Structure formats: structure tokens, C-alpha cells
Amino acid sequence: MSTEVARETPAAAVEDARRAERTDRIVGTIQRQGALAVLIVVVVISLIAFPNFRSFDNTATILVAAAPPMLIALGMTFVIITGGIDLSVGSLYVLGGVLAAWASQYGFAAAFAAPLVVCGLIGVVNGALIAYTRMAPFIVTLAALLGARGLMRAISDEGSETYLVKNDAFKQLGNGSFLGIGYQVWLAAVLVVLGMVLLSRTRFGHSVYAVGGSEDAAALMGVPVRRIKVGVYVMSGLLAGLAGAINAAKLGSGVTVLGTGMELDAIAAVVIGGTLLTGGAGTIAGTVAGVLLLGVIQNLINQVGNVNSNWQQVISGAFLALVVVAQTYLVKLRRVN
Amino acid sequence: MPLLEVSDVSKTFPGVRALDQVSFTLNPGEVHALVGENGAGKSTLIKVITGVYQPDDGELRYQGEPARFGTPMDAQHAGISTIYQEVNLIPLMSVSHNLFLGREPRNRLGLLDEGRMHREARAILAGYGVTADIRLPLGTLALGAQQMVALARAVMIDAKVVIMDEPTSSLEPREVETLFGVIRELHARGIGIVYVSHRLDELYRICDAVTILRDGRVVHTGRLADLERIRLVALMLGREMSEIRREGATAFSSEKAVDTGAAPILRASGLTSRRKLHDITFDVRPGEVVGLGGLLGAGRSETIKAIGGAYPLDDGDVQVDGVDLKRPTTVQAVRNGIAVQPEDRKAEGIVAGLSVRENIALAVLPKVSRLGLVSDARIDAIVERYMTRLRIKASSPDQLVGDLSGGNQQKVLLARLLATGPKVLLLDEPTRGIDVGAKAEVQSLIDELAAEGIGVVLVSSDAEELIEGADRVVVLRDGVVVGTLTGASVTTEDLMATIAAAAPPEEAE
Incomplete structure (x- = not known):
């Protein structure tokens, strides 16, 4: 009997392997391109159904509105690929905006430096606590969420003092445009491209995937796991601070009441974009599609007019649940083979 | 150098x-x-x-x-x-x-x-x-x-x-x-x-x-x-x-009466699982202790788990007391009287953070419940009975199992299995890591249980325990049954000879 098994297995194994390869290719494509496909479908339907959607201005509006969430989701993509989560970004976004508005009185450079330094440092603390004390990212960044919100309220006198942007060049960044498209969109686009190169074409990027794929194996293979973890939380903090700064430039002041729940929107966009919440797989292209998809849904609801804009949250939520269920199923398909 | x-x-x-x-x-x-x-x-x-x-x-x-x-x-x-x-x-x-x-x-x-x-x-x-x-x-x-x-x-x-x-x-x-x-x-x-x-x-x-x-x-x-x-x-x-040890170092009795004509209480046939098990077939009669012999990785634990529904099978058939379970799930196995004592007591057996009472009662909860409510009195009766019978040394039924010695933990685990009234008991290294006294107690308990008509499958790396405890030994190698020792050939010499025998030439082509 044993000999019979020995004889028939090679052929069966080859066939198994071939089937596994095919399934994997299909599943992988759905995972990577699913959000993009849905985005295209939604956009095509909107182009036909909503005349206002078709205008160039509307497109520019969608893109400008999507720039800050894009930056936050970009950082979040790196964090989630390592298997972590960063809940502090919503607070850092608000804090960054207030700091930028306040610091704008000292010039253009200061308006960027203040939020980047503070939010970057909070990222360092997040990363160090997560990497070196092995505390759960959820708890560490929840603490940072509360801490950063407190800090924002303290410097804005319980939110009652609104700092106006005092630097014209900085204000111009938030409201000017190049080729009809806001500066912040170009900034986000450049950072997205840099992020793509970093993630897919550098040793750091591959290490990010390795840490999320299997931390123990990565460590055994010589990946500096702790440094990578600190790195992704610093990136996430910096990008959240920058997002806050460009939002302040657009609004002309450091608004203290925005940003609640931004972290959840970012996580939703990343997951919709095909990044696994468990880490180890995901792409920035997917995240871009995820952010735009959520942005387009919001825009459409505004187009319809008399629909309460909170429906956007309901739709986003339902969509997210759908994606996570689909992801779980797709991953299982991959593993079984 | x-x-x-x-x-x-x-x-x-x-x-x-x-x-x-x-x-x-x-x-x-x-x-x-x-x-x-x-x-x-x-x-x-x-x-x-x-x-x-x-x-x-x-x-x-x-x-x-x-x-x-x-x-x-x-x-x-x-x-x-x-x-x-x-x-x-x-x-x-x-x-x-x-x-x-x-x-x-x-x-x-x-x-x-x-x-x-x-x-x-x-x-x-x-x-x-x-x-x-x-x-x-x-x-x-x-x-x-x-x-x-x-x-x-x-x-x-x-x-x-x-x-x-x-x-x-x-x-x-x-x-x-x-x-x-x-x-x-x-x-x-x-x-x-x-x-x-x-x-x-x-x-x-x-x-x-x-x-x-x-x-x-x-x-x-x-x-x-x-x-x-x-x-x-x-x-x-x-x-x-x-x-060096004198004969009879284990607590198993040497005289046993197994009704060799009785219908098997457990029949495992053709158990096959990718790479690990190939067409494993054997049966156990009521009151019989069947040993599974072989080296580490031969497929002994996998066989036991598969019978208990905890290891995926590609093919094969398990029958208990005439009931054909095909390839049972763990729930089906338990319902039909298969009790498995896993090899890794700490990871797969006891719940260290629960008390002796709770650990023993875990598997019988459905039996002592009415309309989903658990009867404390009936649990107490069961716990009392098995603590006495197995001589479990705990300060009280409420002591945490994690605080007991390895031998007593093992007895708690056995008590839980016995409380379900099993027809077949599958034991994977029942005496590993427990002291000599407790070992002897567990060994005589196995004998007692067999005498009551339970069919026992015993896996042990201790060759002596296997030989003296088992009435028959099924020897596995690389997931294949390579021999069965019965009667006078249940000896360590025969066990080793069977394990060491060279594989048939076509396997080593």
C-alpha cells in the first residue's frame, strides 16, 4: 500500500501544484484589483446617471477632498502590512492642523516643521512602545489618540481658540492649483508614487512585508524587525501631521472639531484596497483605489442632494464589511491549496 | 580539525x-x-x-x-x-x-x-x-x-x-x-x-x-x-x-482474560491522511489493551487523533460498537463513546486556570444539564466519585488544576474522560512526565478499565510500559502498519526487531 502511495503521489502533487498556482493567480488579482474594479464601475455609472459628476470641477473637488485622507491611508498601509494598526492618526491630523496654523506666524517652513516634528515624535513613541515592549498596537495607538487629542485641546484652550493661518504662501498651498488641480493633490500624488517605490522596490519595503507575514521567521532571516516597526509608525505619524497641515492651509485656520474618526476611514480605505488586516500583503495602488472609492461615494451622496450625508457612513460601512468577508474567503482559498 | x-x-x-x-x-x-x-x-x-x-x-x-x-x-x-x-x-x-x-x-x-x-x-x-x-x-x-x-x-x-x-x-x-x-x-x-x-x-x-x-x-x-x-x-x-530492572517494573498485571471471540468495540480501517498515515487498519475488542508501537513520527499520535476526529483523514473508516462513524468529527466521536487523552496534556488536555471540579465536569456538562441549566448536585456527585476512585490529591475540588502535580493533572484528565462513560479509551503517553507513584497508579487504572470492558489503545514511548500494558501491539513505521505482535511475541525484542526491519526494497528505490 505504501508503495502504491509513493508511486501515485508525484503526478498528483504536480497537478495539485498547478491548480494551486492557477487559483492563486486569480485570487491574487481579485485581492489586488478588486477595489479598482469597483471604483471604475461606480465612476462609469455616476458619469451616466449624474450630469454634475461629469464636470472637471467636480473631479477636482473630489481629488482635493481626498488628498488628506490619501496621505493618512498611505501611512496606514505600511502599518497594516506589518500587521499593526495606528488609531492615533485622526488625532494627529487635527493636532497637525492646529500646530500648522499656529506656527504659520513664524513663516512657511515653520508651518510645516511644527506638525511634522510633533507628529513624527509621537510616531516614534508609538513605534518604540510597540516594537520594544511588545505592547499591542491597538492599545498603544489608542493611548496616543487620547494623548494627542488632549494636547490639541490644551494648546487651543479647550478648542475655543482658533489659530488663523498667518502666512500667505502657506494659505496659497491649500487653495492654489496647477493645471486646474489643487497643489495638495500633486503633493499627495508625488508621495504616493514615492510610497510605491519604497514599498515594492527597496529592502525596507520587503522587510515591511516580511514582518507582517511572519514576525518570527523575519527575525530568523535577519530582518531588523523592531526598526522596521518603529519606521512604519513614524511614517504614519508624519503623514498624518502633514495631512493636517495641508488641510489647515486649505481652511485658513486650525480647526479643532474635524478629524474624529479619520483613523477609521483610513483603515477602511486600506482594507477595501485589498490590504490584509492580518498583515503581510497589500498594495498602495489598492489603497489609492480605496480612498477614491470612499471619496466618490461621498460625492455622489452630495450630488443626490436631499439625502442625509450620514448615509455615506452607512454605505462605507456596508462596503467594508463586504470586503472583509470577501477577503477572508479569498485568503482561505489561497491557504487551502 | x-x-x-x-x-x-x-x-x-x-x-x-x-x-x-x-x-x-x-x-x-x-x-x-x-x-x-x-x-x-x-x-x-x-x-x-x-x-x-x-x-x-x-x-x-x-x-x-x-x-x-x-x-x-x-x-x-x-x-x-x-x-x-x-x-x-x-x-x-x-x-x-x-x-x-x-x-x-x-x-x-x-x-x-x-x-x-x-x-x-x-x-x-x-x-x-x-x-x-x-x-x-x-x-x-x-x-x-x-x-x-x-x-x-x-x-x-x-x-x-x-x-x-x-x-x-x-x-x-x-x-x-x-x-x-x-x-x-x-x-x-x-x-x-x-x-x-x-x-x-x-x-x-x-x-x-x-x-x-x-x-x-x-x-x-x-x-x-x-x-x-x-x-x-x-x-x-x-x-x-x-x-537491569527486574521483571514487572510496571504496575500492569500479567494475567488478563480477553474474550478473543468478542466483536471488536473499535474498528479502524484504512485510515489514510496525506503523507502521515497510509491505510492503518486494526481493531480492539472489549477489555483489550492494544498498544501502538513505533518511533517518534511513525504516526501513532496521528492515528489516535484521527480516530477521535481531531486529525483530518483523506480516507478510512472508524466503527465503534458496531456503529459506522466513517470519518468522525470530534463531536461525533465523543457522542459515540470515544475518549482521547492527548499527548500534550497542558496544551490539549487540562484547562490549568479552572478548578479540578470544572475540569472533570467539562465533558459531561450536556449530560448533567436540563434545559441548558447545569445541575450542581449531579456534578458534585460525579466529581466526588472520580476523585475518590482515581485518588486525585487536591486540597479540594475547587483547587486550580494548574497547581497540581503532573500525575494528578493526568488523573483529572482521565477522570474527565471516564465521566463521559467511554466505550473506547485512546491514551497517548498517559504516564509521561509524572512521578513513579502516580505512574503505577495510572497503569493499574488502565488495567482496571480494560477489565470493565472498555477497549483501550495505548501509545507509549516507554517500550516496557507498552509491552507489559498491551495485549497486542500494532507496530507503525512512517505511517504504515509494519507488523502486529500477539501472544508470546509481545516482547521488547520483537518490538525492536519489527521497528528496525529494513524497509521493503521498492520503497528505497
């Missing part, structure tokens, strides 16, 4: 002397088998060599110099690579990225050169018989191919010593041949290989030297070709020790 020299290394963990003055020498180009049963100290020795553990005592010399590796990375940098039983790569990353992680070729801009990486990966892996698309995630490859990628990676980093921990346990016969080809090549290049395996045929095919560990000590070291198979098995299982 030896490549690696371990001299008089000792390592103690709380309560266990894992290594006791162990010495081990590996020469360049040598394939050195490291063998021993579970708990013999193989893993500890490997971990000391690779820097996972620091020895309490003794010395490590590497390439003639005293060496001390603080972490596995230190050992790797020095040229000692380890291939673990479970592949330690990143399943979600592509094959070539896994191969090159941390050593990726870069272009002039400092960016990774994907094209070159894929080309080189393809070329390197072709030498290991891996032909799958190297851009696919590693996890989509067969386990054997993943093992080869791990090996290729280990050798790529200028390894001088490669440690292989059961490298063939998940390989197909064809892949084993490829692996052996690679090993021969490494051997020719002067790389020293430590080869851990329980498959005797493989050891004799590929290894030059052997070191046998038992209970943390080296019991033999030398050329493998000079050591007879039967000697090797005897040394591993500790036959010498049992010769």
Missing part, C-alpha cells in the same frame, strides 16, 4: 536536566545523524549550538575557536544555518523575495533589481528541483518545495554547518531524493551537516556518523555503518536499562 565541537555541555531547566555533559563533534563534509526519542535532548542541543539557549556549563568550539552565540543571528552570521521542521519563511511573500530577503541585489539607484532577483532565484532553485513560478507566494508551493527554498536560502549564506531538523517529514519520496542529492553535494563541498531524523532507512543511506541521546546524555557516538540497526533502536529506547 573538527568544524564544530561541543564538549561537556550541560543545560538545566526548572525540574529537568535537559543536557548532561553532552559532547558532540562534527567534521567538515560529515553528515552526522543526531537521534533520540522525545525529550532525549536533541532540540536542546540544537538550540545550544544555534544560540537560542546558552549552555550552563561546557564549551562550544567552532572552527577551532571557542565560540558563544548570543542569538540565532550570531550563529547564522558565523555560518551555522538551521532548517526547521516547520518551514521558517514568509508564506505570503514571493518565492524569490523569500530567497533574497535581506540580501536583495540592487541597481545603481539603490532600488531592488527585480529582474536579476527573479533570474537568479530561478537558476538557484532549479538546482534544488523547484520549478514552480518564483513570483508566486511561497505559501502556494507544496511543503517539500518550500523546504527546498529554505535549504537553498540556508546554503546561499555561505553556511559551513547546516542543521536539518526532520527535513523529510513533509517531503514526497521524489523530493527526498532531490534533498539527498543536495546533501551529497554539500558533503562534497566540505559542509558539515547535522541530520535529525527518525527514519532509519534515511539515516543509513545518507549519514556517516551518529550520536544517540537519551535522557539528556550521549549513549553512543561513532560511525553509523558500524552500528547495527537493532542496536541503534535498542540504544534509543533504553533497552539496557530495562535489562
Whole structure:
């Protein structure tokens, strides 16, 4: 009997392997391109159904509105690929905006430096606590969420003092445009491209995937796991601070009441974009599609007019649940083979 | 000059002397088998060599110099690579990225050169018989191919010593041949290989030297070709020790009456599971203790788990008391009177944070409940009965099981199984890690239970326990039944002879 098994297995194994390869290719494509496909479908339907959607201005509006969430989701993509989560970004976004508005009185450079330094440092603390004390990212960044919100309220006198942007060049960044498209969109686009190169074409990027794929194996293979973890939380903090700064430039002041729940929107966009919440797989292209998809849904609801804009949250939520269920199923398909 | 020299290394963990003055020498180009049963100290020795553990005592010399590796990375940098039983790569990353992680070729801009990486990966892996698309995630490859990628990676980093921990346990016969080809090549290049395996045929095919560990000590070291198979098995299982002991060292009674004409209470037929089990068939009559013999990795635990529904079967059939369960789920198995005592008591058996009472009652909750509400009085009665019968020494039924001794934990586990009123009791190493007194009590309990008409399947690495406890012994090797010992042939000599018998020639083609 044993000999019979020995004889028939090679052929069966080859066939198994071939089937596994095919399934994997299909599943992988759905995972990577699913959000993009849905985005295209939604956009095509909107182009036909909503005349206002078709205008160039509307497109520019969608893109400008999507720039800050894009930056936050970009950082979040790196964090989630390592298997972590960063809940502090919503607070850092608000804090960054207030700091930028306040610091704008000292010039253009200061308006960027203040939020980047503070939010970057909070990222360092997040990363160090997560990497070196092995505390759960959820708890560490929840603490940072509360801490950063407190800090924002303290410097804005319980939110009652609104700092106006005092630097014209900085204000111009938030409201000017190049080729009809806001500066912040170009900034986000450049950072997205840099992020793509970093993630897919550098040793750091591959290490990010390795840490999320299997931390123990990565460590055994010589990946500096702790440094990578600190790195992704610093990136996430910096990008959240920058997002806050460009939002302040657009609004002309450091608004203290925005940003609640931004972290959840970012996580939703990343997951919709095909990044696994468990880490180890995901792409920035997917995240871009995820952010735009959520942005387009919001825009459409505004187009319809008399629909309460909170429906956007309901739709986003339902969509997210759908994606996570689909992801779980797709991953299982991959593993079984 | 030896490549690696371990001299008089000792390592103690709380309560266990894992290594006791162990010495081990590996020469360049040598394939050195490291063998021993579970708990013999193989893993500890490997971990000391690779820097996972620091020895309490003794010395490590590497390439003639005293060496001390603080972490596995230190050992790797020095040229000692380890291939673990479970592949330690990143399943979600592509094959070539896994191969090159941390050593990726870069272009002039400092960016990774994907094209070159894929080309080189393809070329390197072709030498290991891996032909799958190297851009696919590693996890989509067969386990054997993943093992080869791990090996290729280990050798790529200028390894001088490669440690292989059961490298063939998940390989197909064809892949084993490829692996052996690679090993021969490494051997020719002067790389020293430590080869851990329980498959005797493989050891004799590929290894030059052997070191046998038992209970943390080296019991033999030398050329493998000079050591007879039967000697090797005897040394591993500790036959010498049992010769010194007087007969009847276990608490099993020697006289037993099994109604050989009775219908079997358990019938396992054709149990087959990918690579691990091949057509395992045996039955157990009421009141009979059937031993499963064989070395580690022969498929004994898998067989037991499969019968209890906890191990996936591709084919086969389990019948209990005339009821055909086909391939039962755990729930079906329990409902039909199959009770399994798993090998790893702490991980799969007791719930350390619950009390003795709660642990015993766990499996009988459905029986003592009415409309979903649990009857305390009935639980108390059951707990009381089994604590007395099994002589469980606890301060009260409410003491936490985690605070009891190993022997008493085992008894709590048995009490839980017995409370369900099983027809068949499957015991995997029931006396491992418990003291002598408790061991004797558990052994006589097994006899008692059999006398009451329960069918018992017993797995034990203690050859003596197996021989004296079992009425019949089914011997497994590499997931295949290679013989059954009955009546007068239930002896340690026959057991070893069966285990050591060379595989039929067509298997070692």
C-alpha cells in the first residue's frame, strides 16, 4: 500500500501544484484589483446617471477632498502590512492642523516643521512602545489618540481658540492649483508614487512585508524587525501631521472639531484596497483605489442632494464589511491549496 | 580539525536536566545523524549550538575557536544555518523575495533589481528541483518545495554547518531524493551537516556518523555503518536499562482474560491522511489493551487523533460498537463513546486556570444539564466519585488544576474522560512526565478499565510500559502498519526487531 502511495503521489502533487498556482493567480488579482474594479464601475455609472459628476470641477473637488485622507491611508498601509494598526492618526491630523496654523506666524517652513516634528515624535513613541515592549498596537495607538487629542485641546484652550493661518504662501498651498488641480493633490500624488517605490522596490519595503507575514521567521532571516516597526509608525505619524497641515492651509485656520474618526476611514480605505488586516500583503495602488472609492461615494451622496450625508457612513460601512468577508474567503482559498 | 565541537555541555531547566555533559563533534563534509526519542535532548542541543539557549556549563568550539552565540543571528552570521521542521519563511511573500530577503541585489539607484532577483532565484532553485513560478507566494508551493527554498536560502549564506531538523517529514519520496542529492553535494563541498531524523532507512543511506541521546546524555557516538540497526533502536529506547530492572517494573498485571471471540468495540480501517498515515487498519475488542508501537513520527499520535476526529483523514473508516462513524468529527466521536487523552496534556488536555471540579465536569456538562441549566448536585456527585476512585490529591475540588502535580493533572484528565462513560479509551503517553507513584497508579487504572470492558489503545514511548500494558501491539513505521505482535511475541525484542526491519526494497528505490 505504501508503495502504491509513493508511486501515485508525484503526478498528483504536480497537478495539485498547478491548480494551486492557477487559483492563486486569480485570487491574487481579485485581492489586488478588486477595489479598482469597483471604483471604475461606480465612476462609469455616476458619469451616466449624474450630469454634475461629469464636470472637471467636480473631479477636482473630489481629488482635493481626498488628498488628506490619501496621505493618512498611505501611512496606514505600511502599518497594516506589518500587521499593526495606528488609531492615533485622526488625532494627529487635527493636532497637525492646529500646530500648522499656529506656527504659520513664524513663516512657511515653520508651518510645516511644527506638525511634522510633533507628529513624527509621537510616531516614534508609538513605534518604540510597540516594537520594544511588545505592547499591542491597538492599545498603544489608542493611548496616543487620547494623548494627542488632549494636547490639541490644551494648546487651543479647550478648542475655543482658533489659530488663523498667518502666512500667505502657506494659505496659497491649500487653495492654489496647477493645471486646474489643487497643489495638495500633486503633493499627495508625488508621495504616493514615492510610497510605491519604497514599498515594492527597496529592502525596507520587503522587510515591511516580511514582518507582517511572519514576525518570527523575519527575525530568523535577519530582518531588523523592531526598526522596521518603529519606521512604519513614524511614517504614519508624519503623514498624518502633514495631512493636517495641508488641510489647515486649505481652511485658513486650525480647526479643532474635524478629524474624529479619520483613523477609521483610513483603515477602511486600506482594507477595501485589498490590504490584509492580518498583515503581510497589500498594495498602495489598492489603497489609492480605496480612498477614491470612499471619496466618490461621498460625492455622489452630495450630488443626490436631499439625502442625509450620514448615509455615506452607512454605505462605507456596508462596503467594508463586504470586503472583509470577501477577503477572508479569498485568503482561505489561497491557504487551502 | 573538527568544524564544530561541543564538549561537556550541560543545560538545566526548572525540574529537568535537559543536557548532561553532552559532547558532540562534527567534521567538515560529515553528515552526522543526531537521534533520540522525545525529550532525549536533541532540540536542546540544537538550540545550544544555534544560540537560542546558552549552555550552563561546557564549551562550544567552532572552527577551532571557542565560540558563544548570543542569538540565532550570531550563529547564522558565523555560518551555522538551521532548517526547521516547520518551514521558517514568509508564506505570503514571493518565492524569490523569500530567497533574497535581506540580501536583495540592487541597481545603481539603490532600488531592488527585480529582474536579476527573479533570474537568479530561478537558476538557484532549479538546482534544488523547484520549478514552480518564483513570483508566486511561497505559501502556494507544496511543503517539500518550500523546504527546498529554505535549504537553498540556508546554503546561499555561505553556511559551513547546516542543521536539518526532520527535513523529510513533509517531503514526497521524489523530493527526498532531490534533498539527498543536495546533501551529497554539500558533503562534497566540505559542509558539515547535522541530520535529525527518525527514519532509519534515511539515516543509513545518507549519514556517516551518529550520536544517540537519551535522557539528556550521549549513549553512543561513532560511525553509523558500524552500528547495527537493532542496536541503534535498542540504544534509543533504553533497552539496557530495562535489562537491569527486574521483571514487572510496571504496575500492569500479567494475567488478563480477553474474550478473543468478542466483536471488536473499535474498528479502524484504512485510515489514510496525506503523507502521515497510509491505510492503518486494526481493531480492539472489549477489555483489550492494544498498544501502538513505533518511533517518534511513525504516526501513532496521528492515528489516535484521527480516530477521535481531531486529525483530518483523506480516507478510512472508524466503527465503534458496531456503529459506522466513517470519518468522525470530534463531536461525533465523543457522542459515540470515544475518549482521547492527548499527548500534550497542558496544551490539549487540562484547562490549568479552572478548578479540578470544572475540569472533570467539562465533558459531561450536556449530560448533567436540563434545559441548558447545569445541575450542581449531579456534578458534585460525579466529581466526588472520580476523585475518590482515581485518588486525585487536591486540597479540594475547587483547587486550580494548574497547581497540581503532573500525575494528578493526568488523573483529572482521565477522570474527565471516564465521566463521559467511554466505550473506547485512546491514551497517548498517559504516564509521561509524572512521578513513579502516580505512574503505577495510572497503569493499574488502565488495567482496571480494560477489565470493565472498555477497549483501550495505548501509545507509549516507554517500550516496557507498552509491552507489559498491551495485549497486542500494532507496530507503525512512517505511517504504515509494519507488523502486529500477539501472544508470546509481545516482547521488547520483537518490538525492536519489527521497528528496525529494513524497509521493503521498492520503497528505497
